[in-house]
Amino acid sequence: MKKIHKYFSTNRMFLVTLFAITSVFWMFWYPGIKVANDYHLSFNTGFIGVFPWSWRSFDVGDGLGEYTVSTLWSQPLLSFSEFLSSISLGGEFQTKLMGIIIIFFGILGMWKLLSYFKINDLGKSAASLFFILNSFFLLMFDGGQFSLNLAYIALPYVILSFIKLLEFPGWRKRFGFALLILLVSIFDIRIIFLSAIILGCYFIFKLFFPFNRNNTKKLFKNLIITFLFTVLIMLGFHAYWIVPSLFAKTPNLPVTYDRLTQVDFLSFSSIGHSIFLQQPHWYANVFGRISQIKIEFILIPVIVFLSPILLKKSLATGFWLLIALLGIFLSKGSQDPLPGIYLWLFGHIPGFSFFRDPVKFYFLTALSYSVIIGFTINAINKLELKNKLSAVIVKYIPYLVILYLFFLARPVYLGWMTGMISQPIYPVEFNQTANVLQQDKNFSRVVWLPTTRPLSFVSLNHPPIEAFRLLNKRPFAVGTKGAYETLNFLREASFMGEIFDVAGIGYIVDPYLDPRRDDMHPDNMKYYYTFLKQLSEKPWLSLVKNSPIPLLKTKEHQDIFFTTPNIWWVIGSDSIYNEATKSANLKLSKNSMIFAEEYSGLGKRIDELPEAKIVLNNKTNSDLAANFIDAADLIFPAKGLNFEPNKSGWWKRETADLIRWRSFLQEKYGIDNQDFDLGGGWAVGEGNLKFEIRNLKLEKDKILLARVMESSRSGSLKFYQGDKLLGQISTKPCKVRPCKVEETNVRWFEVGKLDSGNEIIIISEGDINVVNALAVLDEKKWAEYKEKAREYQDRGRIADFDEKYAQVSSADITFQNINPTKYKVSIKGLAEPVFLIFSQNFDGLWKINGQTSLPVYSLLNGFRIERNGDYLIEFEAQKYVNIGLIISGVTLTVLSLCIIGFSRHKKNRFSQ
Known part of the structure; x- marks a missing residue:
């Protein structure tokens, strides 16, 4: 005591x-x-x-x-x-x-x-x-x-x-x-x-x-x-x-x-x-x-x-x-x-x-x-x-x-806080909504507008998605109109139901505004209910009546694994998504799309899918041929630019800037562009400017190609080495279809043969010119690429995205989730090769029996399957985690022994 x-x-x-x-x-x-x-x-x-x-x-x-x-x-x-x-x-x-x-x-x-x-x-x-x-x-x-x-x-x-x-x-x-x-x-x-x-x-x-x-x-x-x-x-x-x-x-x-x-x-x-x-x-x-x-x-x-x-x-x-x-x-x-x-x-x-x-x-x-x-x-x-x-x-x-x-x-x-030191808002309503979702035993993701809430329902069967995060994904970003109302892709994009289908999204939850944290201005309240009404009227969505918090259910959604009988390599933009809504046979859940111009070097994998058709979406055989160019032979001028104009007046935008980039083009120039940038960004010049490019890849007698934007607001690009004109590209198309916002096009052009290894000088004329990439390669190699494109044409691999080319077949799929980095998939009833879609964010480290995945819909992983059987899909990085764990375990053991040793030493000193 x-x-x-x-x-x-x-x-x-x-x-x-x-x-x-x-x-x-x-x-x-x-x-x-x-x-x-x-x-x-x-x-x-x-x-x-x-x-x-x-x-x-x-x-x-x-x-x-x-x-x-x-x-x-x-x-x-x-x-x-x-x-x-x-x-x-x-x-x-x-x-x-x-x-x-x-x-x-x-x-x-x-x-x-x-x-x-x-x-x-x-x-x-x-x-x-x-x-x-x-x-x-x-x-x-x-x-x-x-x-x-x-x-x-x-x-x-x-x-x-x-x-x-x-x-x-x-x-x-x-x-x-x-x-x-x-x-x-x-x-x-x-x-x-x-x-x-x-x-x-x-x-x-x-x-x-x-x-x-x-x-x-x-x-x-x-x-x-x-x-x-x-x-x-x-x-x-x-x-x-x-x-x-x-x-x-x-x-x-x-x-x-x-x-x-x-x-x-x-x-x-x-x-x-x-x-x-x-x-x-x-x-x-x-x-x-x-x-x-x-x-x-x-x-x-x-x-x-x-x-x-x-x-x-x-x-x-x-x-x-x-x-x-x-x-x-x-x-x-x-x-x-x-x-x-x-x-x-x-x-x-x-x-x-x-x-x-x-x-x-x-x-x-x-x-x-x-x-x-x-x-x-x-x-x-x-x-x-x-x-x-x-x-x-x-x-x-x-x-x-x-x-x-x-x-x-x-x-x-005094109870003024809004988080852990307060009582949560709408707990009963969130709990009842969770009960509604729990009754659905099928897998489906749940989109929360605009982000998940602290009381949002979470389960392995219904993983949550924050709508704002979807804007970082290409299929959702391209559906966005303007840069102000960022979630309008749900309302404006005609193909969004198709994207939600293949992404395995079964529900959208639009929680009520939080009076402690949200601006409860009448205009905001009006917008909330107006937007909810607009979504509920979409043909691919329906309002769940027994949910206390507004809950919308999608018409269709796929499981974590599904197969498509049709595979399409798309040369061009993803504006082709709009075609997927015109026929049941063209639905994305039946047609895998791989956009060859999404990443440099991706087009070189076309031959991995011999049964796949090739779609030239407002592109030419030259654009197809350019997809065979090695990534090492490409030069991206945007890599050397800043987001603000430098001394030359040129500036850049990157892949992640898609929404603001399109908004800029629409608002300032009345044009739009939805092309991919090969992962290298856009070099932008407004007005008559001069731009110098130095690169070790520039060698005498090699062919110079340029991937640039054509638009009615552009003019021309002249390419010089010293005082010698290598070539000129007219960036203003011959015919422009009258419309409120002009759809522009990004294409590959042959500029000419390099005169030396010195820097290239680009002289731009017009309101705006955009350069995506330059390619420097041997003339013989370029001829081989063009010949390969012609062979595809002759063999009938190049086709329109039309239901007459679509096939109808199916396979029975069962799978076992062994752990988050490993799945076992069993496929039966396969009559011909199909494309297996794995509904997770694309990552090249996902492999099926050693085969690397391909990016499907600019979003998911895809694997070619030729025959029935069992397949292991594994995330390759995990084996290195397991190796590292051994080192971590040894370190932890040594640390534990040291702690025991020092503790005993201290105890002995105290006793003495």
Whole structure:
């Protein structure tokens, strides 16, 4: 009893602080489910599993599957969650457990860090309060970003461990530090970069204040050994995703994530927000809805920057002020002042590309502000004033600061939040809609407009798809009219029912607007019901009457696997989709379409499908012949351009810009283009311009070809080497059909023979000229390609997309989902070769008995099947995950043995 009393007496202030902060979150502890934008309700367990899979077809935005190696670093956290779910400790239990861990260890970490700096309990209490109750932390917590919260609370432990390691180097401390870094990498690997900034600054401070040459050598030696040891542990533990990244496919950021425009778009925090540490979305937490700077936050920087006045010549204060200033400056991103610095860092410094959302640098500001507030309160508490009245006032200032911090956090305990610290909206309606979907035992994907909601129904049989994510997929993007109403592809595209059919989409859910988060303006309400009515009137959709939340059912949808008797290689654009609606025999579920111009080199695979017909969609035999050109012989001028005009006046657009590219052409020039860009983008010149292209592929006597756009708003392109004209292309067609928006065409042209290996100069004339690609190849090889195209013509392989060429046949398919990266498919009743469609996002790593898939409908995977039998479809990257797991397992075993060894050593020392 005495020990308990002594413990409570010794840790009274810590326990009071813990209780006070925990009480602020009373609504979070209130019984019932808690959900948020980044923390959705799971109706079933076992979706992810404890095993790391390199492909997931659930818990991903578009519901069609994706290569997940880029996020597998978080698998240990997911595996722990799945383990708890498997023993019936899921849902609400896990949510509350996570909250307890985050709050308790967050307070404890700050308490320990400030104990090192010998801050009194009142200072530690105020610092801990701010560390947990600042607007940045609270919005992460309310948004359900628990992994980021865990990384955030781990930072004080990492810093304290590093400080002690530099003072008392040793393998035990190195091991502890490496484990903490490993933990941070599991929570969110990006935060390693932020940790490196803090630790790097501390090392520099330690190096120069005070400067000692002998000490410098020891510090560097300690740092290098620690760095190498930590990297070794990191590489070993994370080998399960590093190995496939090296030997299967390097994970890439989404195509637009590395653009500077992304930084401009996501630089939400002004310099005022950053100084006040007011998260720009406080407190509604609605993405893109920036709150005004609130004057109530003004005392935060006052308290922080009071510290150097009270603690003159304090190196610790100077260090944390440096971190604070770095956080303030970096978190504003490309906003004033000096907007260009962050853009330069983003484009040139490795690691910055992970922070297209600069608000993540609030990590630095929140941590440093918390520590400095502790310093300030500690200094105020130690002030000795002769004037009694002043002394009394100063005595109560720390308590007033604490009350002020509670006041700032009032949206939490007054119920103003919209995520985890609130009650979910429409829970009964979502649950009833889930029951409707559960009654459908057939596989079908569910599209949620515009995105999935926290209470959206999720199951292996009905994986969710976010409608906004579909805009990144070509078949949906081409159906979009204009750039404003982005989801109008559901209403405007005549072929959308066909695309939904082959994509296995069975339902569309259009949840009601959320009055807490959505703009409830009457115009928005009117648009919601108007759009819903328009969709319900589409012939391929019908409204499900017994669903409390608007639910639309598609007329037809395919299973994960289905076969098509007809295969078409399309040379030209996907405007051909419109033809698929004109006859039952031309339905996409019976006709596979592979667009040869989608990727460079894809056309060279035409002979893999000898029974496939070739459609020239507004193209010529020369365009067909150009599809046989090796990708290595192509030059894409757009690769050397920026998104804004350079000195030459030329600029570029890329594959991912399809919607805005078409909108630009339509609005400015009254033209449209739906052609593929071979994956190389478009080089655009407006007006009479000069464009120089240098490339090592340019060689004397080789043939130069160019793929350019023809339109009534174009003129001509002249190609020079030096003063010699190689050739000229008229980019204005002879006949233009009168229409509201002119459909343009992109074709291949022979320019002429190169005179040397010098640069090519392109002179453009006309309102707009567009160059997609140049090809440089031997004259003999080009003649072979043209002859091959003629042979296809003579053999009757080139045909119109017409039902007279369509065949009708079927096969019986059964399949077994062995795991997310492996399927067993059985095919019976096959009379002639068919094309097997695997309804997952196309990825060349999907293989059937070693055969690589082909991209069908610019969306799915397709395999040629010749005979009946059993087939294994496997995702090739998984075998490298399995190899990496062995390395990770060995590393984990060694780490466990080290932990046991160090623990015993510590116990023996204590006994002695």
